[in-house]
Amino acid sequence: MxxxxxxxxxxxxxxxxxxxxxxxxxxxxxxxxxxxxxxxxxxxxxxxxxxxxxxxxxxxxxxxxxxxxxxxxxxxxxxxxxxxxxxxxxxxxxxxxxxxxxxxxxxxxxxxxxxxxxxxxxxxxxxxxxxxxxxxxxxxxxxxxxxxxxxxxxxxxxxxxxxxxxxxxxxxxxxxxxxxxxxxxxxxxxxxxxxxxxxxxxxxxxxxxxxxxxxxxxxxxxxxxxxxxxxxxxxxxxxxxxxxxxxxxxxxxxxxxxxxxxxxxxxxxxxxxxxxxxxxxxxxxxxxxxxxxxxxxxxxxxxxxxxxxxxxxxxxxxxxxxxxxxxxxxxxTSGPDDGPTGAACAITYRLSDWGTWFNADVTIRNTGTTTVKGWRLDFAFPGEQRLNQAWNARAAQQGRQVRATDESWTETIPAGGTVSFGFNGSSTGTNAVPASFTLNGAVCTTN
Known part of the structure; x- marks a missing residue:
């Protein structure tokens, strides 16, 4: 009107x-x-x-x-x-x-x-x-x-x-x-x-x-x-x-x-x-x-x-x-600002499952030739898992999607180096390792 x-x-x-x-x-x-x-x-x-x-x-x-x-x-x-x-x-x-x-x-x-x-x-x-x-x-x-x-x-x-x-x-x-x-x-x-x-x-x-x-x-x-x-x-x-x-x-x-x-x-x-x-x-x-x-x-x-x-x-x-x-x-104006940039990476995800609750220990390895400073790891739970708390990273869940980001003391991954974090959660039904991971948007290999 x-x-x-x-x-x-x-x-x-x-x-x-x-x-x-x-x-x-x-x-x-x-x-x-x-x-x-x-x-x-x-x-x-x-x-x-x-x-x-x-x-x-x-x-x-x-x-x-x-x-x-x-x-x-x-x-x-x-x-x-x-x-x-x-x-x-x-x-x-x-x-x-x-x-x-x-x-x-x-x-x-x-x-x-x-x-x-x-x-x-x-x-x-x-x-x-x-x-x-x-x-x-x-x-x-x-x-x-x-x-x-x-x-x-x-x-x-x-x-x-x-x-x-x-x-x-x-x-x-x-x-x-x-x-x-x-x-x-x-x-x-x-x-x-x-x-x-x-x-x-x-x-x-x-x-x-x-x-x-x-x-x-x-x-x-x-x-x-x-x-x-x-x-x-x-x-x-x-x-x-x-x-x-x-x-x-x-x-x-x-x-x-x-x-x-x-x-x-x-x-x-x-x-x-x-x-x-x-x-x-x-x-x-x-x-x-x-x-x-x-x-x-x-x-x-x-x-x-x-x-x-x-x-x-x-x-x-x-x-x-x-x-x-x-x-x-x-x-x-000072140059490209992509935010955290993608990097070559490999993920180790070790699952300890006790039926209705579980722990996961995650290691990120920088397999590239340059240092990663500031990282974001994305993955999806394969079933009905719910994130409770994390350590050495900040983590949030939306639906099955999980995003983990660095803490100040884990933000740097030197070339060839690793950082690790963990979390616990609850689950119903079968628990398993997530199928894929991306680090700052780049797909990682899994160990």
Whole structure:
């Protein structure tokens, strides 16, 4: 539904007043200097450099096998970031922690800033099956181990379009609670929050209450995301909305937009021009695979980077487009940053099984010629085993998938050397050695 933008002086005063409680930019920068952070209304990277998102959305939740090539392709086309669709498991097949960690590794390998978003909240209050922001936070909490240490490379978009056109009146309180829970759980990442009204905020709920949400974040590290489709079909509407944020020192991103839509014809030229003028980030929807009558939103036909659509050519190559305006994040400028790199490896897995419970001792041998510093071992239990506790490594289980990562005293595996860790667990039925292991994404041999 479309609404005309209107002046709200009282709301602006409320925003300004709420910002008085925020720490100075220097204080906020010091607090979150280990990763992305907000300073003076701008998104800054871990080096304290201004960073403007220029990228696309990719629907990983529906096309997980397409992700590695999609990230390579959008990077080659000039993008500096990608917003990746994840699923909590409530409406679509759950994106597990191991998969999330692999996505982050691929983003880093391609020198892309990764914006991860939980999609199952879309249209909550109006769309059947949509879940609340509180439920999305439950999901994020299960990913904490996979996301720990990635604050320099990853932004967390708490929930996609978290309200439809019903129930949006609770957006402010619910968003404040969601942010508070994330901070209480120890997440230091920059958090991104979407507007209600299917992301388009025609009721101005986010616009008029963003200051309250920002001030309620103890880290002062929240970015706001508007989705611009049919509501934003004139340059006046685009400019007015974005100016309301930037003039108040509130960080805003156009998290989704297109060149057409069933609810009206968005003015993508005005969106891109205003974003460039104001230094506001944008992420076009979406790389490929759209259905349900909105196939026109594909940037590439059939996930083929050599067959960009008119929309894709406009976004990547047009005036104020990605190739012309994107700048790589400063954290990548010193050289490739792949995260832990794959290595030649061999695994010894010694199982001691006592029927309903078991111990496993695991030795990782670096059979390559270079030192591995920082490792991640992935494998799947062959039956109904449940991990209890681990030593000399941190370990987490999702379904049958297990991921073990180094402790500070086991992080280095010299060429020809080994590290060992162990864990215990419970089991029902037959216990056995996992069939395969990967170390930092590389398949290992087993002894």
């Amino acid at each position: 479309r609404r005309t933008l209107a002046t709200a002086a009282g709301a602006l005063l409320a925003i300004a007043a709420s910002l008085l409680t925020a720490p100075s930019p220097a204080q906020a920068e010091t607090r979150a200097a280990s990763g992305f952070h907000v300073g003076a209304g701008r998104l800054l990277d871990a080096n304290g450099e201004d960073f403007v998102l220029r990228g696309v959305n990719h629907a990983h939740a529906w096309y997980p096998t397409r992700t590695p090539q999609a990230l390579k392709d959008v990077k080659a086309l000039g993008a500096n970031s990608v917003r990746v669709v994840l699923a909590t498991g409530d409406r679509w097949t759950r994106t597990e922690a191991a998969d999330v960690a692999a996505i982050v590794t691929e983003c880093r390998r391609n020198r892309l800033v990764c914006v991860l978003e939980a999609h199952d909240t879309t249209g909550y209050g109006e769309q059947a099956g949509a879940v609340s922001l509180a439920r999305a936070v439950d999901y994020w909490l299960t990913l904490k181990d996979a996301l720990r240490g990635q604050e320099k490379y990853v932004l967390l978009n708490l929930g996609n379009e978290p309200y439809g056109n019903s129930g949006y009146q609770t957006w402010t309180a619910d968003t404040q609670k969601a942010v508070a829970r994330m901070r209480d759980a120890g997440f230091d990442h920059t958090l991104m929050v979407d507007a209600p009204n299917w992301g388009q905020d025609w009721t101005f709920t986010m616009r008029d209450n963003a200051g309250k949400v920002f001030a309620a974040d103890p880290a002062r590290n929240t970015v706001f995301s508007i989705h611009m489709y049919g509501v934003f079909d004139t340059a006046a509407e685009v400019n007015d909305y974005l100016n309301r944020f930037t003039s108040q020192g509130l960080p805003i991103v156009v998290g989704e937009f297109g060149n057409a839509h069933s609810d009206g014809d968005p003015d993508e030229d005005a969106i891109m021009a205003a974003a460039q003028r104001l230094g506001v980030g944008y992420l076009g929807w979406s790389w490929s695979g759209n259905g349900g009558g909105v196939e026109y939103l594909d940037l590439a036909t059939g996930f083929d980077a050599s067959r960009l659509t008119d929309w894709g050519r406009r976004l990547f190559d047009g005036s104020h487009g990605i190739r012309q305006t994107a700048r790589e994040a400063g954290v990548f």
